[in-house]
Amino acid sequence: MEALSSLEPLIGEAKESIARLSSYLEELSALRGMGQVLQDRVDSLRRQMDDMYETVALGITAEAMSHEVFNVADRLARRAKAAQTSLHNRGVGDRAMLAFIEHVHSAVMALRKQMSFLSPALRYVRERREDIDLPAFLEELRKEFYQERLTKSRITLAIVSKNDARFMVRMNRGKLVQVVDNLMLNSEYWLREDLAQKRIADGDVTLEVDRPFLRIWDNGRGIDPTVEHALFQPFVSAKARGQGRGLGLFIVKQLLDSEGCGVGILPERNKHRRLFKFQIDLRGALND
Ligand SMILES: Nc1ncnc2c1ncn2[C@@H]1O[C@H](COP(=O)(O)OP(=O)(O)OP(=O)(O)O)[C@@H](O)[C@H]1O
Numbered sequence: 001m002e003a004l005s006s007l008e009p010l011i012g013e014a015k016e017s018i019a020r021l022s023s024y025l026e027e028l029s030a031l032r033g034m035g036q037v038l039q040d041r042v043d044s045l046r047r048q049m050d051d052m053y054e055t056v057a058l059g060i061t062a063e064a065m066s067h068e069v070f071n072v073a074d075r076l077a078r079r080a081k082a083a084q085t086s087l088h089n090r091g092v093g094d095r096a097m098l099a100f101i102e103h104v105h106s107a108v109m110a111l112r113k114q115m116s117f118l119s120p121a122l123r124y125v126r127e128r129r130e131d132i133d134l135p136a137f138l139e140e141l142r143k144e145f146y147q148e149r150l151t152k153s154r155i156t157l158a159i160v161s162k163n164d165a166r167f168m169v170r171m172n173r174g175k176l177v178q179v180v181d182n183l184m185l186n187s188e189y190w191l192r193e194d195l196a197q198k199r200i201a202d203g204d205v206t207l208e209v210d211r212p213f214l215r216i217w218d219n220g221r222g223i224d225p226t227v228e229h230a231l232f233q234p235f236v237s238a239k240a241r242g243q244g245r246g247l248g249l250f251i252v253k254q255l256l257d258s259e260g261c262g263v264g265i266l267p268e269r270n271k272h273r274r275l276f277k278f279q280i281d282l283r284g285a286l287n288d
């Protein structure tokens with residue numbers, strides 16, 4: 001009897017311990033779930049790093065390649081010139097030959113022109129700043145760089161000036177090209193989707209110049225609500241898997257930050273109730 005009564009408190013304690021233990025066990029299984037979440041997070045971060053390295057590697061390759069393309073173009077131009085002179089000196093007027101040399105000349109010019117838009121974004125010229133007349137710059141970009149490619153996709157690019165004020169900025173030309181190009185690439189991508197799905201009959205992109213702002217928007221579906229809160233963060237994309245890295249807008253923001261400028265999305269919504277208007281604030285680079 002005495003033994004039994006001395007057991008009682010022990011049993012009481014054991015019961016308590018069991019209760020505590022089972023709550024620990026619950027916590028443990030919750031933690032195990034957490035472990036899975038962390039594992040997933042680590043996996044996804046690792047994938048993002050891989051993407052990042054790949055992108056950086058691509059940039060380095062592009063840099064090397066652009067250098068080489070310029071060299072090849074130069075050699076080609078020199079050789080063509082030499083051939084032309086030699087034909088001329090020998091008084092040979094072979095029409096086909098001369099036409100061919102002319103063709104080489106214009107091909108070299110076209111190559112240089114295309115490269116000259118892209119290569120300023122590459123490092124060896126990135127730090128150079130120059131005075132840029134924004135409306136004229138955009139017009140040139142439209143004519144020489146976008147027109148042909150957009151027309152093929154049934155997309156029109158309009159440049160509108162909201163006021164007639166002079167709009168001069170001092171910044172790196174290549175950076176500005178890259179900023180505009182990343183935004184254009186987005187518009188092109190989503191407009192092409194919408195055109196293919198017959199959601200719209202024509203694609204329109206508008207660049208609105210309104211000192212000190214530059215706005216860009218298109219008549220496509222607009223920004224998917226699932227990404228609107230984190231648009232300018234890296235690796236945020238609503239493109240189909242494997243199609244977008246979600247780096248375009250992040251890069252736009254970084255490039256503008258580095259010039260004391262900024263980018264945002266305006267609160268205005270389109271008929272699908274989606275955000276759609278990007279605004280670049282160039283106050284930090286105004287020059288006059
Ligand atoms: N003009 C646009 N129309 C509709 N959605 C857009 C537009 N511009 C951006 N977005 C949305 O913002 C997301 C992020 O754009 P961002 O340029 O950063 O990445 P991405 O285009 O998906 O990938 P990447 O630019 O690396 O190829 C896009 O996936 C898209 O959902």
Ligand SMILES: [Mg+2]
Pocket residue numbers: 182185186244247248249
């Ligand atoms: Mg993009």
